Amino acid sequence: MTVYADDGIMKAAVLTALEHDANIELVPAVATSRARVSLIVAHQIDDPVLRLLRRLRRSRTQVGLVLDIVGAVTLPYLLAHGVLALVRRTEANQEQLTHMVAAIARSEPISDFQPPPCVPPATPSHKPMPPYPSQCLAPLNPREIRLLQLAADGLNTEEIAQKMAYSSRTVKNVLKGVTGRFHLHNRTHAVAWALRQGFI
Structure with missing residues (x-):
């Protein structure tokens, strides 16, 4: 997997959290074609992140996002760019990150293992979801x-x-x-x- 970050300190922290997992092979960003999973760590989804998502989509890697601010970009839009999981940076501990990376590698929607379900059972009065909650993306693959x-x-x-x-x-x-x-x-x-x- 590959890690992209706009903050060198945060990138180092994420790499440190993941490097001890024997099931995760870390590869440099220049070797994106080898990475089944790409993790983007950023403050929010802005133009540089969107450009990176488009580039990664062409490389056919699956993407996870670690963000400070979760904005109003819609789930279908992120799915179309290969994003399968999202977690707030404040919640991105070692266990959460390794669990997320493993699920992305299996192309599993994050909600398959995140209790409680990210989307509640549908009811006649159920309204469209607000912008995606933390740790919840791609309830449908x-x-x-x-x-x-x-x-x-x-x-x-x-x-x-x-x-x-x-x-x-x-x-x-x-x-x-x-x-x-x-x-x-x-x-x-x-x-x-x-x-x-x-x-x-």
Whole structure:
């Protein structure tokens, strides 16, 4: 993994927290192509961070953010740039960082292991999420979002499977996983919920 930071002291602290984990191989920023995970440590999401996100997206690395200030950039926007996890800098201890890096390496949404769930079960009065809370990003992974987008476009299971080059069974299992995880009644409810949350 690679660490990027606008603060040399904070970068050193993050590297120190991670270097003792035998499962994490630290590589320099010039070797981004070797890194499955990139961790960006910054004060807030500004133009330099956005430029870095776009560059890392081209390298196909998965990204985690450690920020002082969590602004109003939307979840779908960050997902589109390969960001899978976010933690406030004040909460970025050794355990949190190593746990986050391991989850990103497995391409798991951070909410799969963060109790309580980042997104509460949907209710008729449930409103769109505010800007992402600390330690909570990507309750839906990119594949789930794409399948829900296609379902929202009116495609049936077979049509989604054909378009995504999946089996019909895979499509059903993915959508069933979403409905079960967020206590939704069916595919239609899942699409409506994802729309309200701003994921699709």
